[in-house]
Amino acid sequence: MTKFKGFTDSETFTQLPDSFFQLLKEINDADELKVTLHLLWRVEHMDSPFRALSEDDFDEKGLGLGVEEIKSGLKKAVKRGSILKIKKEAAVYFLLNSPRGRAAVQAIESGQWNPKDEGFALPVERPNVFKLYEENIGPLTPMIADTLKDAEETYETDWIVDALGLAVKNNKRNWKYMEAILKRWKEEGRAKKQSGRDAEKDRRKYVEGKYSDFIEH
Secondary structure: OOOOOOOOOOOOOOOOOOOHHHHOOOOOOHHHHHHHHHHHHHHHOOOOOOOEEOHHHOOHHHHOOOHHHHHHHHHHHHHHOOEEEEEEOOEEEEEEOOHHHHHHHHHHHOOOOOHHHHOOOOOOOOOOHHHHHHHHOOOOOHHHHHHHHHHHHHOOHHHHHHHHHHHHHOOOOOHHHHHHHHHHHHHHOOOOOOOHHHHHHHHHHHHHOOOHHHOOO
């Protein structure tokens, strides 16, 4: 056994559905557990309407499993219902049994949608706001993690990343400053990324204007 060196301070985070932990008491097969976790991890970092993997996307070396073990794990997960399997023409896809996954399967089965028509390909990883916050602003406490999660549902990821960049640039490394920026962009509109001059102008508005009460000096 290779001794684990420990987690680092620059980890990305994968959100797991709470119901997954209910499955833990049911899953007693390591192969099934590994492929399920792998799918959860991969789809979390996809930015695509079709979040699916093929059998080849379950990396043998990364999972520490052989081809037959991966096939066995997937078969058990599909039978359990945690993973969905759909075949379209010669392609076989595996999806998480989530509202998004079920909608995709239904659309494919009904003939309303073909993944190949969308130019399906595994997407690049999205900017991880949790990792960026911890690396540039401060510790990722449970409260901050929940706040960022809520922010992702309200604002575009690019907005959060850019607001974080302004907070770092202006040495206002706290969530209240970022939130003030995001609220202003949402209220007044934001057609394009701002220049350094615009950022400085905004900084004065945040510090001296109506958002000053929300910003820690």
